[in-house]
Amino acid sequence: RKEVEQDPGPFNVPEGATVAFNCTYSNSASQSFFWYRQDCRKEPKLLMSVYSSGNEDGRFTAQLNRASQYISLLIRDSKLSDSATYLCVSDNYGQNFVFGPGTRLSVLP
């Protein structure tokens, strides 16, 4: 079983739609969690950190449920520029960063 699992998609949604991605992790010792974005043939870049209380940055909302070992990312009012692969990441208790396989999003005009 992979340490971080995601639905690979692709998610094809129209502009303006709300889309949610889920991620589960198996290492209960993991302390920190993040969402990264990777554009085609580019390097990953941090989108946002995920806190137990949940956090919001504009159209993006991240939630962490430690009891279920589950992380989510919600994107509201999708833009064409949101098309990318979204990577769920855990910190493996500070040893190194473990990346999920990513979820592909295509926002269609």
Add this chain to the structure above:
Amino acid sequence: EADIYQTPRYLVIGTGKKITLECSQTMGHDKMYWYQQDPGMELHLIHYSYGVNSTEKGDLSSESTVSRIRTEHFPLTLESARPSHTSQYLCASSEYHRDTGELFFGEGSRLTVL
């Protein structure tokens, strides 16, 4: 903008050649990483370092080796390249404290072995 640089960006070489992929960062980060990623596939950690003279193997077995003689420099070497080594190699760095989540990636080195 992240201050982490990789060279070469693209490399096409023949089987059996020795290659070194360079990675340098000017942020003073202690932790550095090498990831391997095939097109459309997930990232796999192949090496990481906590600081000078520290190197560890990652989750994915790799025939490459790394060294960390200086904080800012984390080169990856393949002694004898094979077609199976064809991939993109991404270098990254981060601050040591685990609460600081951001990994800064270089733009990657795309290696093709003929």
